[in-house]
Amino acid sequence: DIQMTQSPSTLSASVGDRVTITCRASQSINDWVAWYQQKPGKAPKLLIYKASTLESGVPSRFGGSGSGTQFTLTISSLQPDDFGTYYCQQYNSYYSFGQGTKLEIK
Amino acid sequence: QVQLVETGGGVVQPGRSLRLSCAASGFTFSRHGMHWVRQAPGKGLEWVAVIWYDGNNEDYADSVKGRFSISRDNSKNTLYLQMNSLRAEDTAVYYCARKGLRSFDAFDIWGQGTRVTVSS
Numbered sequence: 362d363i364q365m366t367q368s369p370s371t372l373s374a375s376v377g378d379r380v381t382i383t384c385r386a387s388q389s390i391n392d393w394v395a396w397y398q399q400k401p402g403k404a405p406k407l408l409i410y411k412a413s414t415l416e417s418g419v420p421s422r423f424g425g426s427g428s429g430t431q432f433t434l435t436i437s438s439l440q441p442d443d444f445g446t447y448y449c450q451q452y453n454s455y456y457s458f459g460q461g462t463k464l465e466i467k
Numbered sequence: 468q469v470q471l472v473e474t475g476g477g478v479v480q481p482g483r484s485l486r487l488s489c490a491a492s493g494f495t496f497s498r499h500g501m502h503w504v505r506q507a508p509g510k511g512l513e514w515v516a517v518i519w520y521d522g523n524n525e526d527y528a529d530s531v532k533g534r535f536s537i538s539r540d541n542s543k544n545t546l547y548l549q550m551n552s553l554r555a556e557d558t559a560v561y562y563c564a565r566k567g568l569r570s571f572d573a574f575d576i577w578g579q580g581t582r583v584t585v586s587s
Contacts, residue, residue: 362529395573397512404562404580405504405512410573417569448512452572455526456502456514 363387363451367459375467380436382462384449389429393453396425396434399461400445408447409434441466469493469576471563476581479553489546489563489578497521497541500566502574503548505559505583513559516548517566531557553585 364387374380384394392412397405407416409425412432422437436443444466449459475487489501503515516537518525525537536549546563560580567575 393571395570397574399512404577405574406577407567407570407573407575410567410570410575414570416573416575450512450573455528456517458512458514461511 363390363454363457365449365451365457365459367447367449367462369462370460371463371465373465373467374439376439376441378439380439380443380464382434382447382449382464384427384432384434384459386430386432386451390451390453392428393451394425394427394432395450395452396423397448397450398443398445399448405448439466471565471576471578473561473563473578473581476561476583478584478586480587481554481585483553484549484551485553485583487548487550487561487563487581487583489548491544491546491565494565494576496539496544499568500572501537501539501546502564502566503535503537503546504562504564504574504577505557506562506580507556507559510559515561518546520566550583553583555585557583558585559583 366385394412396409399405413425424435446461472490502517516527518537534552538547562580563578564574565576
């Protein structure tokens with residue numbers, strides 16, 4: 362099974378900050394990575410697929426990068442609505458999610 | 468609009484069965500693979516099962532293999548999850564999710580979830 366390890370587990374940042382969340386895969390998964398945002402009591406929402414492609418309708422301040430085993434989600438200028446928990450997911454071999462990064466706005 | 472709506476959750480005793488449904492609308496259901504994903508209280512996301520667009524293939528997480536069965540009825544635009552021999556650790560919100568075509572198989576549409584509680 363492929364394990365996805367996210368860091369940090371929690372993150373507190375201010376509006377306007379640049380925020381980076383990292384995900385490491387236990388083996389190479391090429392670029393079969395997606396990122397999701399989940400707000401309390403709501404379903405996850407797809408942000409990024411194929412490691413770096415922005416889903417339609419997602420603000421351009423969100424960006425993804427990486428390949429192989431190291432992946433990054435970046436929010437270029439944090440907005441108040443960006444609070445929530447972020448998950449990476451690999452879909453190279455079956456499916457598995459990272460443990461999540463809870464993002465709080467200072 | 469494109470929508471997935473899960474139903475069928477509830478409180479069930481350990482060892483009993485439950486069937487979840489996911490009604491799809493606003494898109495051509497028969498063109499998309501579909502997944503079930505669950506989230507235990509206060510925990511992260513766990514993939515549960517997938518079924519191919521035509522229903523001819525399916526696969527499961529080890530944690531549910533042999534107990535859960537995914538199926539679909541393309542004539543009714545509905546996805547199902549039959550859950551047997553339920554355990555306390557199956558307690559979770561269960562989401563159905565669409566395998567995206569444009570998104571290279573990432574899960575592009577999710578339902579609102581249905582809560583399953585396994586307790587005596």
